[in-house]
Amino acid sequence: MHIPDGYLGPATYLSSYVACVPLWGAAARKVQAGLTARRVPLLAISAAFTFVVMMFNVPLPGATTGHAVGGVLIAIAVGPWGAALAISIALAIQALLFGDGGITAIGANCLNIAFVMPFTGYAVYRWLARCFPSPKGRAIAAGIGGWAGLTCAAFTTAVLFGIQPLLHTASDGRALYAPYPLSVTVPVMVLEHLLLFGVVEALLTGLTVYHLQGSRSAWILQTADVGVPMKKYRALWIALLALALISPLGLYLPALMRAGTAWGEWSLEEIRQMVGYVPAGMRQLNGFWKALLPDYALPGQDAAPLAHRSLAYIFSALLGIGLCGAATYILARRLAKKSR
Amino acid sequence: MPIPSREQEFFEMARARRLRPARNGFVDKSLRQLAAFFSDALLREETARRSGLLQRLDPRARLLGTLFFVLSVSLARSIPDLAAHAALVAAVLWLSHVRLREILGAGLLIALVFSTLMALPATLNLVSGGKPLLPLLVRDAAWRLGPYTIPPIVGISREGLLTAATFLLRTLASVAAVLCLALSTPWMDLLRALRFLRLPPLVLQTLGMTVRYLHVLLRQSEEIHLGKKSRALTRRPLIADHMWVGSRMAYAWEKSLRLMEDVGEAMTARGFTGEMRAAPGSRLRAADWGFLAAVAGLCLGAHFI
Numbered sequence: 001m002h003i004p005d006g007y008l009g010p011a012t013y014l015s016s017y018v019a020c021v022p023l024w025g026a027a028a029r030k031v032q033a034g035l036t037a038r039r040v041p042l043l044a045i046s047a048a049f050t051f052v053v054m055m056f057n058v059p060l061p062g063a064t065t066g067h068a069v070g071g072v073l074i075a076i077a078v079g080p081w082g083a084a085l086a087i088s089i090a091l092a093i094q095a096l097l098f099g100d101g102g103i104t105a106i107g108a109n110c111l112n113i114a115f116v117m118p119f120t121g122y123a124v125y126r127w128l129a130r131c132f133p134s135p136k137g138r139a140i141a142a143g144i145g146g147w148a149g150l151t152c153a154a155f156t157t158a159v160l161f162g163i164q165p166l167l168h169t170a171s172d173g174r175a176l177y178a179p180y181p182l183s184v185t186v187p188v189m190v191l192e193h194l195l196l197f198g199v200v201e202a203l204l205t206g207l208t209v210y211h212l213q214g215s216r217s218a219w220i221l222q223t224a225d226v227g228v229p230m231k232k233y234r235a236l237w238i239a240l241l242a243l244a245l246i247s248p249l250g251l252y253l254p255a256l257m258r259a260g261t262a263w264g265e266w267s268l269e270e271i272r273q274m275v276g277y278v279p280a281g282m283r284q285l286n287g288f289w290k291a292l293l294p295d296y297a298l299p300g301q302d303a304a305p306l307a308h309r310s311l312a313y314i315f316s317a318l319l320g321i322g323l324c325g326a327a328t329y330i331l332a333r334r335l336a337k338k339s340r
Numbered sequence: 341m342p343i344p345s346r347e348q349e350f351f352e353m354a355r356a357r358r359l360r361p362a363r364n365g366f367v368d369k370s371l372r373q374l375a376a377f378f379s380d381a382l383l384r385e386e387t388a389r390r391s392g393l394l395q396r397l398d399p400r401a402r403l404l405g406t407l408f409f410v411l412s413v414s415l416a417r418s419i420p421d422l423a424a425h426a427a428l429v430a431a432v433l434w435l436s437h438v439r440l441r442e443i444l445g446a447g448l449l450i451a452l453v454f455s456t457l458m459a460l461p462a463t464l465n466l467v468s469g470g471k472p473l474l475p476l477l478v479r480d481a482a483w484r485l486g487p488y489t490i491p492p493i494v495g496i497s498r499e500g501l502l503t504a505a506t507f508l509l510r511t512l513a514s515v516a517a518v519l520c521l522a523l524s525t526p527w528m529d530l531l532r533a534l535r536f537l538r539l540p541p542l543v544l545q546t547l548g549m550t551v552r553y554l555h556v557l558l559r560q561s562e563e564i565h566l567g568k569k570s571r572a573l574t575r576r577p578l579i580a581d582h583m584w585v586g587s588r589m590a591y592a593w594e595k596s597l598r599l600m601e602d603v604g605e606a607m608t609a610r611g612f613t614g615e616m617r618a619a620p621g622s623r624l625r626a627a628d629w630g631f632l633a634a635v636a637g638l639c640l641g642a643h644f645i
Contacts, residue, residue, distance in 0.1 A: 207586020
C-alpha cells in the first residue's frame with residue numbers, strides 16, 4: 001500500500017501534496033482545539049501505535065500470517081481527524097527513517113492511508129455501530145469498517161498507479177513511472193485487498209475494538225461507539241429526495257445545449273458513425289445483459305417525450321435509493337441478529 | 341528403569357490427549373520483525389558514527405541534498421539521465437563508507453525484489469506494446485481473457501525492456517538515496533533537521549515524541565510475544581489465536597494510553613502549557629553549502645546527458 005519514490009510522476013505527487021495541505025491544516029486545527037496539554041502526547045502515541053499494529057501478525061489458515069494497517073482502528077480510538085494526523089506522522093517517519101514509502105509520495109500515501117482509509121472506514125463503523133449497539137455488534141461494525149476503509153484506500157492507490165501511463169509516456173513508448181493501466185491496477189489492487197488483506201484488517205480491527213470496549217480507554221471510545229442518531233439522517237434523506245427530483249436535469253440540459261451522448265457511453269450505431277465500424281468484442285457483448293430499466297427509462301420508452309422520460313428518471317432514482325437502502329438494512333439486520 | 345522427566349511426562353500426557361505441539365509461526369514472525377527493528381536501529385547508530393562524506397556534514401545539508409536528489413530523479417526522463425543519478429548515489433554511498441550489504445539489509449533488497457517483480461510483467465508487449473523481440477507465447481489469433489484481449493504473440497519487447505529499466509533505475513536510485521540519508525544520520529539529528537523545512541511546531545514535537553514512544557511500545561510488544569511463546573505448550577484453535585492477538589492489541593493500546601497520561605502529567609508538572617516553540621538552529625557551514633551546490637550541479641548536469 002505504501003507507494004515508493006519513482007512510481008508516481010510529478011503531476012500526481014504534487015497534486016497529492018496540494019490536496020493534503022488543506023486537509024492537514026483542518027486536521028491540525030480540529031485536533032489542537034480538542035487537545036488539552038495533558039493529552040498532547042496522544043498524537044505521538046497513536047502514530048507510534050500504528051507501527052505496533054503492523055508488528056502484530058495474525059495467524060491465517062494454511063500456516064500463513066498477515067498484518068493490518070490499523071487506520072480505522074486508530075480512527076475509532078481517537079477520531080478520524082486525529083487518526084489522519086497520527087497516520088500522516090507515522091508515514092512521514094516510515095519514509096524518512098526507514099525508506100518505507102517514498103518521500104515524493106508522502107502526499108499520495110497520506111491521501112490514501114491517512115485520509116481515505118480512516119474516514120471511509122470510520123463512516124462505515126459509525127453508521128453500522130448505530131444498527132448494532134451491542135459490544136459484539138460494534139466489534140463487527142469496526143471489522144466491516146476496517147475492511148471497507150482498506151479496500152477504498154487500495155482503490156485510490158490503484159487509480160493513482162493506473163493514471164501514470166496516461167499522464168507520462170515518453171516519445172519512444174516507454175512508461176516513465178508505474179507502467180500498468182487502470183484496467184490492470186484497479187482489479188489487481190482492489191481484489192487482493194477485498195478478498196485477502198481486507199479480511200486481515202477486518203479481523204484485527206474488530207477483535208481489538210471488541211476487547212477495547214471493556215477497558216478503561218472507553219473515555220476515548222465514547223466519541224465513536226454511540227453511532228449517529230436516526231434524526232441526524234433526516235437531512236440526508238431530504239437531500240437524497242431533492243437530488244432524485246432534479247435528476248431529469250440530466251435529460252433536459254443535454255437537449256437544451258444540443259450536447260451529444262456522454263463521452264464513452266455511445267451506442268453501437270454512434271460508434272459506427274464515429275469510427276466507421278463496430279469492434280467485434282463490443283458487438284458480441286452488446287445485449288448480453290438486458291436491464292430492467294434501460295437508460296433509466298421504462299422499456300419501449302426510447303421515443304417518448306422528455307416529460308414522460310423525466311418521470312421514469314425520477315422513478316429510477318427513487319428505486320435505486322430504495323434498493324440500496326433496503327439491501328443495506330437487511331444486511332445490517334442479519335449481522336445484528338448474528339451478533340446477538 | 342529411568343524415571344521420566346516432567347517434560348517427558350508432559351509430552352506423554354499431551355500425546356495421550358491427542359494434543360499437538362504449539363505452532364507459533366505468527367508469534368515467531370512478529371518477534372523476528374521486532375528483533376530486526378532493534379538491530380537495524382543499532383546498525384544505523386553505528387553507520388552514522390563513521391567518518392564518511394555525509395557523516396561529516398550538517399544533517400540539514402544531508403536532508404536538503406537528499407530531497408533535491410529525489411526530486412531530480414523524479415523529473416528525469418531518459419535512461420542515461422537516470423543512470424547518472426544512480427551513479428551519483430552509488431558514489432555518495434561509497435564515500436560515506438556505507439557497505440552494499442548494509443544498504444541492502446536496510447531496505448534496498450526488499451525494494452529491489454519488489455520493484456523487479458513489479459517491472460517483470462512490464463517487459464511484455466502485452467503491457468508496454470511494441471514488437472516482441474523474444475516471443476514467449478504464440479497462438480494463431482488474438483484471444484480474450486475476461487475483459488482483456490491478448491495478442492497472438494506475447495513476448496518481451498524493446499519498449500517493455502526500456503519501461504522496466506526506467507522504472508527500476510528511478511525507484512532504486514530514489515530508495516538508495518533515502519536509505520543513504522537514514523544510515524548516515526541518527527534519528528534525532530534527522531528530526532531536528534526537519535525544523536529547517538519550517539514545519540509547524542506541533543508536527544515537529546509529535547515526530548520527536550513518536551520516535552521515542554516507538555521504542556517503548558515495540559519493546560513492550562516484544563515482551564507480550566515472548567510471554568506468549570514461553571507459555572504456549574500445545575496448539576490452540578485458530579480462533580483462540582485470533583482472540584489473543586485482538587486482546588493483546590487492546591492491551592498494548594491501553595498501556596500506551598497509560599504511558600501518554602504519565603508523560604502528559606510529567607510535562608504539565610514541568611510547566612508545559614501546550615504551546616510549542618522550536619529552538620533556533622545554527623548556520624550551515626561552507627562545506628555544507630559546497631555539498632548542496634555539488635548535488636545540485638551534478639543533478640542538473642545529469643539532465644543534459
